Amino acid sequence: MGFRLPRLVNAKSGPKRSLSSSEITTSVPKGHIAIYVGEVEKKRFVVPISFLNHPSFRNLLSRAEEEYGFNHPMGALTIPCAKEAFIDLIDSMQSS
Template sequence: MGIRLPFMALQAKQIFKSTSTQQQSNVPKGHIAVYVGELQKKRFVVPISYLNHPTFLDLLSSVEEEFGYNHPMGGLTIPCKEDAFINLTSQLRAV
């Protein structure tokens, strides 16, 4: 019996396969790295379980529509304000 991830989560998983070995070693098992910010990007490590949350999936969907998933940093880049991302992940942590 396997775990089924939403389509967006599968796309994100493919993106993270392309990250360097050094970056991957800095990410604990069960987590992913994302780069957040409009101009200056800051790296955040978040639990993979966030990829199953509808609010986080909405954010990923809007990012894909506007910017796509091909980013030079090798990871998922979310071009939103850091404060908005921190607020969203704080709400997810509380659930």
């Protein structure tokens, strides 16, 4: 039995390539942000910008910054944690 994350948009994985700024803005709905999550292989998630103000999410960002910094070769916000942990966090944020 699966679970549903209605406000979490899972972006499809495609070939790794550099996107122009116009392609990035069209692939992310207004009011959302793309985040890459994963320890080895990164998976792209699109979440509402409002999540950035949630205390649990801010804690996760702070821990990622302390350990890895935000200067990442992918050029996007990257959180090096387990995908399952990220999905659990998002799920708990949506249910509260």
